[in-house]
Amino acid sequence: MVGGSADVGHGARVSTCPVDRPTVTLSCFGEVRDAMRAKDLRQALYDDGALVMADCLLDLHGSEHRDRRRLENRLFRRETFEDYETNLLPRAIAEAIDPMAVVGRGDLVQIGYRAVMHLTSLVAGIDVADGDADRLEHIVKVFSKGATAVHATGDRSDLFAEVGDALVEFDELFFQPSTARRQYALAGLANGTIPASEVSRDVLTTLLQNVDALDLPIEVIRREVAFYLQAGGHSTANALTHTLDELWSHGDADLLGRARLDPAILQRCVHEALRLHPASPVAWRRTLAPVEMRSGTVIAENTLVVLDIEAANRDESVWGAGSDRFDPNRDVPDGVHAWGLSFGAGPHACIGMELDGGVPADPGDSVHLHGTVALLASALLRAGAVPDPSEPPEIDPGTERLHYSRYPIVFEPLS
Template structure:
């Protein structure tokens, strides 16, 4: 890698620092858990065929539903590869641009026009509605009122007081999925989503299949309950995380006039470069977890024994100077990266579980932000951060914007 000088124009620092930004030591054993922080080491573990998914409470899911077909997020091996191969066509960049861009533009135009008319809004419900509008088309949740569905999903993922799976059990949005798996017939918010949104979509597609995920699941023989859990998983992975990223990108761009101007003046490649750099700096999911099936030997000679739990620091890996250059906790869209390092670094994961919706997430974020930032809009107050402890993921709260009159 060419030695990079310091970023010539400071565009702001990471807003979500919480003590897990360090990339060294690259690998460390603490108690029974291996903590992996260096970019290349994290990537090597993620790409290894000798590890299984242990994040998002996957091991609890396997214990609680041993005979159920596992959602794609929790699966591994040949079955997982087959699942990913079959759904890949719904998330391919060419498909996203051809099939969903017009919808993104239409919904972004309407929502931003409403912001302009109202003058002052909290972006959180707006970006949730927008993310639901887009993701619902991909998944196939199109046979109910999307405004009402967005509110139901918001209530579901913001639910509190759900019974834990076990002492010290999972919390946060992915923990709720696990609770749903154990309480699928008793949790009221989930049942409302199932009754009013999922079941009508399933019924419609049993008669008239579409090019969407639910139609694929029906064709593959999934039960209604299994389809429900897949819809919840896509809701967390596709709707909620994109909402958080749009909010975070808005926060950064509205606090830096120079990078906002650079974004609005740039072509698509330049805008995507800026968004990827925001995502590198502020990964929505801060930690991933894997369990080793056999001994995994890293390039530095470290041998991680079979059966070990591995905590992968996405935030640390994204701030590794050996991979992303100097000033790793600063926003610098034109930073020099080491060979093979993506612009967003590890923020979409890597290996077999790399986020399949990366192309759609960046495109829908860009479509919305180009319209919002073209308004004479500013932050009305400082947003605040809340945390999903299970994945070290952030939620941006109180992100209120106002339009100059």
């Protein structure tokens, strides 16, 4: 990605990217977090993924971002997640795991995708008929590849053609029917024939209700809904595989045993695995004006700023010596999240963070949300899942990111 580079102090490196735009890489925790919060740095990672990402929440800036985020935030209340964890997630998890447990083997990546897609299709507002889940999952994986086209290693034109076909199929099979149902419900709500309690609460309905206020073309609504599906699917599968891989490869038997019995311990393992293996190892921003960093370094306008989340999450000045080690019991400094910057920070901080990562209880709290990833991992361990000794996991060759494309497991009787 980069040509020559030079240090400008305190973890920032200046270099030149292939389009000859000056590039600065930040890798210190404090500077990466400041950059995520800075108002003069705008999203730049998805310029090559515009087919699926143009004008999506993650790609908006300033007041446009604030207005859309404010609307969509209303769908991400803690009471909603509590309801999901209690009522929906157990069924979603069982539907993802049970068919594989019955035959004695399965794949972690597939299980992670399938379980979370149950939730994200609900959040996004995409209705999935029985028998169409495989198709939707395939389409969403193509969208994910399209969004991160900047990291793709294969032929770009083949990738874009595949993404174009997936968008057409998504539109016909899922988006148009889901939209028609919601438009019908909203018309009924307006003329008093349908009560508010029968209108879905999801991203698609919210955007259709605000088409005029936000001046939203239908293609943007389609991309936004598609983005929700792929943002959740890929990151959850990534977090699940890395959590269990860390536990199986580096965790001790005692930790594994305790994690199997207590989802709160597993939740700490999820946060620690997220710190070490962010779904997106880098974020990219572009400066809209000169930006002064805490070190005093000034980054010139129109510079590409690479936020090295993976390096920041292992910054020894925050995590101490041994920051590379998987240690779910480590002390986390005040003001820092156990998952580091893996859910982002500032205006674009992940909207699905509590859905996937849960909310650890403070002393006296009555509710402890464990999060989708911990509950999925817990159900797998309790079902006797272990890595398949005959088939090692495979790293995805289609991207420079360290992602598992397959993680075969078998189910063994628990001793």
